[in-house]
Amino acid sequence: MDNRTGEMQVFLRVVETCSFSEAARLLRLTPSTVSKLVSRIEARLGVRLIERSTRALSLTAEGQVYYQRSQALLQELDRIEQELSYGAAATGGTVRVNVSVAIGVLGLEPILPEFWRAYPNIVVDLSLSDEIVDLYLDRTDIAFRVGTLSDSGMMARRIGTARRKIVAAPSYLARRGVPLTVEDLGRHNCLGFNFRRAQPVWPLKESGRIVDRVVNGSLLANNGETVRRMTLAGVGLARMGDYHVRADIAAGRLVEVLADVVEPDEEELHAVFLGGQRMPQRVRVFLDFVVPRLQGFLGG
Numbered sequence: 001m002d003n004r005t006g007e008m009q010v011f012l013r014v015v016e017t018c019s020f021s022e023a024a025r026l027l028r029l030t031p032s033t034v035s036k037l038v039s040r041i042e043a044r045l046g047v048r049l050i051e052r053s054t055r056a057l058s059l060t061a062e063g064q065v066y067y068q069r070s071q072a073l074l075q076e077l078d079r080i081e082q083e084l085s086y087g088a089a090a091t092g093g094t095v096r097v098n099v100s101v102a103i104g105v106l107g108l109e110p111i112l113p114e115f116w117r118a119y120p121n122i123v124v125d126l127s128l129s130d131e132i133v134d135l136y137l138d139r140t141d142i143a144f145r146v147g148t149l150s151d152s153g154m155m156a157r158r159i160g161t162a163r164r165k166i167v168a169a170p171s172y173l174a175r176r177g178v179p180l181t182v183e184d185l186g187r188h189n190c191l192g193f194n195f196r197r198a199q200p201v202w203p204l205k206e207s208g209r210i211v212d213r214v215v216n217g218s219l220l221a222n223n224g225e226t227v228r229r230m231t232l233a234g235v236g237l238a239r240m241g242d243y244h245v246r247a248d249i250a251a252g253r254l255v256e257v258l259a260d261v262v263e264p265d266e267e268e269l270h271a272v273f274l275g276g277q278r279m280p281q282r283v284r285v286f287l288d289f290v291v292p293r294l295q296g297f298l299g300g
Contacts (some may be wrong), residue, residue, distance in 0.1 A: 005077065008070040010037045014050070015067050018057050041066075092121030093282040099144040101223040102244040103269070104128040107297040108144070108290065115289050122282050130223045131195055141283045142273045144294070146241065149270055155279075156270040157291050160298040163242045164265040166202075167254040171234035179237070179257055189236030190215035191227050202239050204262050239265070243298055269298060 013023040014034060024031040042049050049063035059067060099108055104126065112124060127133075133140055146162055166179075179188055182204055190202070192215065202215050217236050221227050224244055231238040231245075232253055248254040271291055273283060 005074065007037050007041050008074060010034055011041060011049070012067065012070060012074070014038060014057070015059065015063075020057075091119055091281050091285055093280065094123040094125050095282050095286045096125040096127075096139060096141045097144075097286075098127045098129060098133045098138070098140045098142070100130045100146060101128045101225045102228075102241060103144055103146075103294070105225065106243060107294050111290055111293050115286070118289065119282075119285060122286065124286075128223075130193070141280075142271055142287065144269065145272050146269050147267050149268075149272065154272050154274060156272045157287060159269040159271060159291060159294050161266045162269050162298060164239050164267065165242055165245065165249075165256045166237055166239050166258050166262070167231060167245050167249065167256050168237045169232055169234040169253065170255055172231075172236060173255060173257070175234070181261060182258065185215055185237070188215075190217040191219045191221070191230055191236045191238045192217055193224075193227070194220035194222055204265060241267075269294075 010023065010027060010029075013027055014020055017023045017026065020034050020038075021031045023029075024034040027034065038050060045062070045066070047062040048060050049066055051058045051060060097108075105128070108126075115124075116122070127140075132145065133143055144159070149156060176188060179185055185202070219227065219230055219235065221230075224240060227238050228240060228244060228248070230236070231240075232248065237257070245254050249256060271287060271294075273279065273287065
């Protein structure tokens with residue numbers, strides 16, 4: 001069995017103590033075993049590393065190089081094991097996170113300063129996108145997803161329920177009128193999305209059943225924030241998450257419509273991730289810190 005790292009440790013201890021016998025005592029080996037291990041290294045490399053005399057030990061030029069390189073290599077090995085260790089005292093590393101624009105800006109970003117105060121050694125590699133990413137291909141540790149989860153081998157933590165509302169700016173409603181029935185949507189400019197998974201319909205619950213209402217509009221965007229801004233500008237109606245337009249409704253910048261004729265339109269929000277029992281500690285602490293706070297955000 002190749003045990004070159006063990007041999008390096010013995011060599012370093014001999015150099016640091018300047019004694020085979022002292023190194024043997026500290027390592028709980030016999031002096032002859034320590035001497036044989038150093039000789040084995042020299043035989044494998046084909047060079048002498050230590051000049052031995054009755055008075056002292058001294059490193060050759062090759063021995064000095066081997067000592068410095070071995071020391072650096074073992075220190076790097078210790079660092080790697082500390083980072084990967086499940087119970088590492090100082091959690092560090094990079095957590096790659098993908099989240100929709102609205103939840104990222106409004107829900108996650110305000111949490112991060114507090115997270116870094118608790119875990120200053122963790123780097124958050126944050127991507128804001130309303131597209132669904134492939135965690136494997138994009139090397140993403142955690143994705144926050146709204147909607148039905150696909151059947152896969154990934155793990156998930158439920159965060160809560162996101163209610164969607166149909167909203168418009170007062171200026172738009174003054175110009176185009178307030179829709180009073182689901183059928184009225186056909187006469188309005190309904191802003192939408194251009195995701196591959198998106199369909200030109202709004203699945204609305206009406207009289208206890210799901211009605212896929214075909215809608216049309218002058219905007220198809222790849223993120224909710226663009227749709228929100230155009231809605232605020234009075235361009236049209238939008239179907240958006242309550243968390244995204246909560247402040248706008250409270251301030252009167254947007255108005256909910258059809259609330260009295262359409263039953264609650266809800267979707268689940270989950271944190272999706274790879275792993276399980278052996279997930280990296282950096283991912284585990286991020287989830288444990290962020291999930292309960294996002295649950296509070298989602299609940300308003």
